[in-house]
Structures are given as structure tokens and as C-alpha cells.
Amino acid sequence: MGNAHSPPTDPQYVSSSRAFTQKGLQDLRSLFNSLASQSQSNGKFISPSVFQSYFKLHGPIGERMFDLVTQERKDQKLTFEDLVITKATYEKGTKDEIEEFIFRLLDVSGDGFVGRSDLESVMNAIFTNMLCKEGSEFGSSSHQDIVNIFLNAANFSIHDENCTEEAMSFEDFRSWCSHLPTVRKLLGSLLLPPDSGRPGTQIPNLLTPKDIDSNTVLLRKEYAWHIGGALSQHELEDWKLLYHSSVNGLSFSTFLGNISNHKGPTVLIIKDKDGYIYGGYASQQWERHAEFYGDMKCYLFQLNPKASIFRPTGANNNLQWVKICFFRIF
Known part of the structure; x- marks a missing residue:
């Protein structure tokens, strides 16, 4: 038998x-x-x-x-x-095998091309299903605006008559992932048990004073999720607001004093007059130095109108620096 x-x-x-x-x-x-x-x-x-x-x-x-x-x-x-x-x-x-699988996964329409509509479906699924938690901001009225900042980081270089829209090449996909490490982490962990702390789903707990208007705070949960993709697990816990211009004023001395009193890493976020939002992650405490300092953990990021992270190239050590100059008037 x-x-x-x-x-x-x-x-x-x-x-x-x-x-x-x-x-x-x-x-x-x-x-x-x-x-x-x-x-x-x-x-x-x-x-x-x-x-x-x-x-x-x-x-x-x-x-x-x-x-x-x-x-x-x-x-x-x-x-x-x-x-x-x-x-x-x-x-x-291998890295190539994993990324090839993820690239095929993004083709949710199954037509052999990864277009903007495919990415939109994926990012909507991430924000509405995988990250949405009770009491979170995900799924708010500006949900589509948030999805768009991640889509705006993508390049679509393929123009094929068999595709109804411009599509991503594999190199386009890799570039997109390099600018969005949190998205890459999450897309690479979808077959892990979701209740075991799936990589790419960690959202820092944003600690802000109760009397501050939440509409004036630049750091949304989605932005913090994006920034945190380049950080280690222990750095994705509590993030405390140290300085806000509408609360603490526009004094640079006050700003520097507030952030210098904090011994850990800091995130600086700026919104300019044109509405662009960007900033940087400083891995070491802010101190007055005559020369640049810091390490390769520092990086810059953009949040609006598109989401991107820019890691140091290693070409030099110009990572952190702060100095106050005083001029005597005669």
C-alpha cells in the first residue's frame, strides 16, 4: 500500500x-x-x-x-x-528575490504593470487596514492627501501601449523603497503574524501638551510613521514635543535651550511659507561645537508635498552643527 x-x-x-x-x-x-x-x-x-x-x-x-x-x-x-x-x-x-516578490505584489490589478493606481490601492490598504487603530488619525478627512505624498515619491518611467497608465520599472520601485524605508519594511513583512509586532507597523506615541491646538502641530501620526522607518525599535516609543514656535515664541535662543536640555535624539520639522514640510533627525544631543559632529545615523526627510528620506552619503562628516554668533555694535 x-x-x-x-x-x-x-x-x-x-x-x-x-x-x-x-x-x-x-x-x-x-x-x-x-x-x-x-x-x-x-x-x-x-x-x-x-x-x-x-x-x-x-x-x-x-x-x-x-x-x-x-x-x-x-x-x-x-x-x-x-x-x-x-x-x-x-x-x-536574497535581496533581489525578496524585492522582486514585493514588486509583483504591488501589481494588484494583475495586468503585469505597476501603475499609480496600483500603488494607491496598496497605500490605502496600509493606512485603512494595517495601521488604523482606535483613536488614531488614520482614515481622517485628509486621508487621500496623506496617500498622495507617498505616491508623489514614486517615478513611473514605463510608457507602454498595453498599459492604461504610466508604470514603474523595477529600478523605479527600488528608488521608491529607498526613499520610503517604512513602506519597504511593512511590505516585506506581510506574511508574519500581524499580532506579533509586524515590522513597519510601529507608530511613535506623540506626547504634546493638552493645551496646544492639535491643528498647529506639524507632526501627524502618518508623518511620524514615515520618519520612524529609518530608526531602531527602541526609538519608536514616546516622542515628546520640545519646542513649537506658536507656543514657545520665535526666539532662536529659546529654541536652542529647549532642545539642548534634551539628552536624546531629536526630530526637527519645518514648514516654510510655500507649505513645504521637511526636516531632519539628529542622532546626538544638540551642543555648541566649533566643527561638525554627529554620526551616520542622522538623516534628512521631506513630508510634503512628497514623502522621502535622505540618508548621508558618507562623502563627509557634515552631519550636525550649531553655533550662536554675537556681534558687537560700535
């Missing part, structure tokens, strides 16, 4: 399984069995609805992820082999 539980002989599965320890494969088997039992499939496969509910991937991005995980068979059946093969590529593959 044949063995009904004999190991699969699919070469791709056999190769992919080597990316996991024995315990890792056992954990995946346990996850599969649990989800398959909820799918009413006699333990043979996971249904789309159960898959999307468990990973909290809904709408077009959830449908596209299921399609990719099932090797685009369109049979609505996710097998254990599918799960192993996908996780081996998406989570344990």
Missing part, C-alpha cells in the same frame, strides 16, 4: 524547505493545519478568506498576495507546499 503522507517530490518545495530548520518547518505545518481546519477543506488547503483574515490582508492587496502564494494557479487552494515555497522566497531569499 502507498503511503498517503509521503513527502512531496516537487523540486521547488524540496529546495525551499532547506531554508528552514526542522522546527521552522514544524511551526509552518502547525500554522497550515490550523488555518486549513478553519477552511473546511479536510485539512488539505487554506481558503482565501481564512488566509486574508489571519494575515489581516484585505481588499486588492490581500487578493494579490493569495494569488502569488498559490503560484497564480487561480484554484483558490493554498497548500502547505505553497506556504513553504513562498516564505522561503519572500522572507529568506
